[in-house]
Amino acid sequence: MNKYRSHNCGELTINEKDKKISLSGWINKKRDHGNLLFLDLRDNYGITQCVIENSHSQFKEIEKLALETVIKVEGKVILRSKETINKELNTGEIEVSIVSFEVLGKTKELPLPIFSDQEYSEEIRLKYRFLDLRRKKIHHNIILRSKVISFIRNEMQKLGFLEFQTPILTSSSPEGARDFLVPSRLNPGKFYALPQAPQQFKQLIMVSGFDRYFQIAPCFRDEDARADRSPGEFYQLDLEMSFVEQEDIFEVVEKLMISVFKKFSNKKILYEKFPKITFEETMLKYGTDKPDLRNPLIINDLTEIFKRKDVSFDIFKKLVNKGSIVRGIITKNTKDKPRSFFDGIDKWAKEQGASGLAYFTIEKDSEIKGKGPVGKFFSPDSLSEIMKISNADVGDSIFLACGKKSEVEKILSLARDKIANELKLINNDSFAFCWIVDYPMFEEDEKTKRIIFSHNPFSMPQGNIKNLDFSKPLEIKAYQYDIVCNGIELSSGAIRNHIPELMYKLFLVAGYDKKTVDLKFSGMINALSFGAPPHGGIAPGIDRIIMLLAGEKNIREVTMFPMNQNAQDLMMNAPSEVNDEQLKELNLLIKKNK
């Protein structure tokens, strides 16, 4: 017999009628009627109402206990009368008549209430995370996280994957995000880096012949935070497969995502066969490589319209002459929207740093015409052409952006979200997955004009690898793909380049000579030289999957002990200074800044 409890706070029902039981938990809420006291006892499993009357010798004592005190209650299960049944609780048909109780853990005055739906400042929540985590919603999010991870592990094993751990102390990599560095005591002046992802290790596991690997892998990147990006660390479902093509990986991941999302959410999965969209197409139609396919708005290129003689919108025409492009978003049947709606969008665009969005509505009396500030600049013919290109009807409106390609893409991508939200076009009760495929292998750095890897230097280029044209590197596409859900990038993956000679050639394009590659990626290059299987993989972000399943917009709501935006742990007081002895051992000197 357990010393503290015979049952938990979520399991007593009419089946335990008249039984003598014991419960332990936190005092969630008291309702004190003076001569009769109701006390809700809470633990991980639920809430049970306990009741005590003033005839009891300990009545005055229990009346004084503060909320969140941990107590053990011994008592008898009694049925509630019909009128007093609480249907909100699993245990709502019974209550426990307290025979005796014992205080197990006292509490000081609470810095935040536990029993409340109010929102609290992040500072206080993170400092007292252990209290915050007692609160219902986040408590359940964390339990959901545990269940999802267990389920994924199980599914991966069923799919024939083996789970392995890879080193946490590894080497710094020249590509990618900023590394977290760890000084080495035994090797003065040298540093380990925490892995940004187990990228090289998982490829080495394939070379080692294990065929299918997965890991719920911690990844460390020293980059600034966002709502969906914790500073410091996050988790990926890292997986890699041998002897596969892109489609084989898609098949595994689609199967896994559908089973996870069906098991843990009631929301509808819009496309069970995830649509594949090329990088080029998504940048045109959605302005981003992480499109939210729940949003029906589509971007169209209208640059040619502004080269016509019967269009007199001179501001845009001049810009187009100098090489700018024009793209637009059609909104269906918005002719009756007030002027404030359109001006609001334009004003919002200016706040986002764009030069604004021009707009007009397509109307028709004797002939088609544009109504709105710039509508008069378009001839009926040119309007017909716009309607043809963008599938617009009379009564629809159009928002136009003009500028450099990257600027237009960015503002219209944001505008798609903004306008769809304003017009309530997004169905929140659904998941829309898609694959983004055919990423370019290289891109041009906007500032330096140098050729750089656009994603992963280890990706396999597409085409006949025996005679790739390295003189036009920007035209080379890679077997590189992303999986996106509801506008959130869940993961990048690729078929890897397992041919050292080819890798040297690609690195040379990006400005790394053979010597540098041998030095920086020695482990990798060396391994690929001893019989490497063709292989590829992907690494969906666990935290973002849980966010989607829990319907949360902020990653801290699904992370047990997150850091704040400045990468500080307010509860554990990290990072912190270390003493001189530690520094000396590590051969480190701290430069004092005034």
Added chain:
RNA sequence: GGGGGUGUAGCUCAGUUGGUUAGAGCGAUCGCCUGUCACGCGAUAGGUCGAGGGUUCGAGUCCCUUCACUCCCGCCA
């Protein structure tokens, strides 16, 4: 590194064009109450209005500086 928002009681917030002693709800403390489940009723305590400086007869309110939290841009192969 840059831009926006917020900062008033333990917690969540209100506080008018600058004007007397800065308020409410929850929580705490004390008292009343035998069927509540956000129990109800009454009282009490609790404030460096984030910090510093300035303008003014007078600043929670206006100005400057600064700090903290947060959202976004940059960054995130």
